[in-house]
Amino acid sequence: MKKSTLIEMNNVGIVxxxxxxxxxxxxxxxxxxxGRTMVEGEWAGRVTGLGNQSVEIAMMVTPDGHSxxxxxxxxxxxxxxxxxTxxxxxxxxxRIMFRVDNLDELLSRLAKHGAEVVGEVVNYENIYKLCYIRGTEGLLVGLAEQLDPSSQ
Known part of the structure; x- marks a missing residue:
């Protein structure tokens, strides 16, 4: 039997x-x-182990289309x-972590959605500026701005 190989990470789920x-x-x-759709029925519950279920899902994709x-x-x-929490x-x-290109500007926009920085915005060895925020519904999200392009 051929050994299975990892192809890609398909998605991360958040309820x-x-x-x-x-x-x-x-x-x-x-x-x-x-996309946004309903996933319903006994077949879905066989996958999750929850029995007959009704779940509304929305799939979000990163700009590069990979995540x-x-x-x-x-x-x-x-x-x-x-x-x-x-x-x-x-x-x-x-938590989920995203790399962004202008952390300070994004934080000001996310504050309008109720997001708050958990600790501090920190400069990590002049490579990344990063922080954790509590976003909508208290979800923990990491944000990182790459400061040194040669570190990638």
Missing amino acids: VESLDNAISFFSEIGLKLE RLELSRFLTPRTIADHR APVNSLGYL
């Missing part, structure tokens, strides 16, 4: 309460809405846990 707010927030960062973010809003079954050293998947 939200409001797809509209999440789409607006991630659009402000620079992702584009690729996707799947935003999901569960109608049934209802969400049973909320990890959005857990600190960064908690177990599990807690």
Whole structure:
């Protein structure tokens, strides 16, 4: 049997309460809405282990077309846990990181969406300026601006 090889990372999924707010927030960062649809039925529940489910999803894509973010809003079954405000050293998947070209300007726009810097904006060895923010619904998002192009 041929050994499986990794081809690409397809997407990262985030469960939200409001797809509209999440789409607006991630659009402000620079992702584009690729599509929005309902995923329903027993077949989907066989994949997730949740049984019969009804989920509205929105797929967002980065400008280069290589990375996707799947935003999901569960109608049934209802969400049973909320990890959005857990600190960064908690177990599990807690944040997503984006590289941007003008961090200060983006932070001012995201503040209009209620985003707040978690700690500080830090200059890492003149290679990156980076920070974590709490965005829409308290989601933890990392933002990094590359300062030294030779470091890539």
